[in-house]
Amino acid sequence: MKKCIFIIFLVSIFSSCVEKKEIISNEVINKLSEGSYKIPSKFGNLDLFVLSKNQQIIITNADYLNYVYNYHYKSIFKSYNEFLSDVLNHNIQLNTTVFDNIPYKIFKLSKTIENEYKDQTFETFFKKYSKKEDFEKGSYILNISKETSPNEIMTISYYFYLNGYQVVRNDYLPKYLVIKREEIMGIE
Structure with missing residues (x-):
C-alpha cells in the first residue's frame, strides 16, 4: 500500500513539473487585449484558433473573442487579458454556442x-x-x-x-x- 501511495505521489510531482508550452506570448496577448474593439479592429483579420468542447477547433479573431468575453465570460475572468491567455493557450475549451451570434469557422484536424x-x-x-x-x-x-x-x-x-x-x-x-x-x- 505504501508503494502505491509513493508511486502516486511521484507521478503527481512529475506531472506538475511538466511545463505546458505557451502558444501565444504574453506580449501578443497584451497587444490583443489592449485593442480598440470597434469592428473592424486592426486585429480583425488575424486568425486565432480556439479549442471547442466538441473536439473541434474554432477559427475566430480578437474582435469576436472580445464579444464572447463581454457576453459570456466577463463574470468568470478578472480581465479580457486573462480570458485571452487561457483561451489562446488552450487552457480552456469553449462551447460553440457562445459564437451563435457571430461568424466563425469550425473544423476537425485532417x-x-x-x-x-x-x-x-x-x-x-x-x-x-x-x-x-x-x-x-x-x-x-x-x-x-x-x-x-x-x-x-x-x-x-x-x-x-x-x-x-x-x-x-x-x-x-x-x-x-x-x-x-x-x-x-x-x-x-
Whole structure:
C-alpha cells in the first residue's frame, strides 16, 4: 500500500513539473487585449484558433473573442487579458454556442496532416508546407497544391499557429502568406 501511495505521489510531482508550452506570448496577448474593439479592429483579420468542447477547433479573431468575453465570460475572468491567455493557450475549451451570434469557422484536424505533423519535427513540416517568396526578404507562402482541401489548409494553418506563425490570405494574389506572429503584431 505504501508503494502505491509513493508511486502516486511521484507521478503527481512529475506531472506538475511538466511545463505546458505557451502558444501565444504574453506580449501578443497584451497587444490583443489592449485593442480598440470597434469592428473592424486592426486585429480583425488575424486568425486565432480556439479549442471547442466538441473536439473541434474554432477559427475566430480578437474582435469576436472580445464579444464572447463581454457576453459570456466577463463574470468568470478578472480581465479580457486573462480570458485571452487561457483561451489562446488552450487552457480552456469553449462551447460553440457562445459564437451563435457571430461568424466563425469550425473544423476537425485532417488525420493525414495531423499524422505528418506528429511524425516529424516542426522544421521538416514547415519546409514541406511553406516556401520562400521573392517579393520580400524572409517571407514565405503556403506551399499547397490545387487539390489541397480547405480542411487540410486549416489544419496546416493550425499547426503553424501552434508554432508561432500566422497564415494570412493575400488580398492581391491568390496565395497564403506565412508570417511570424510577433512580426505581424509589431513585436521584435
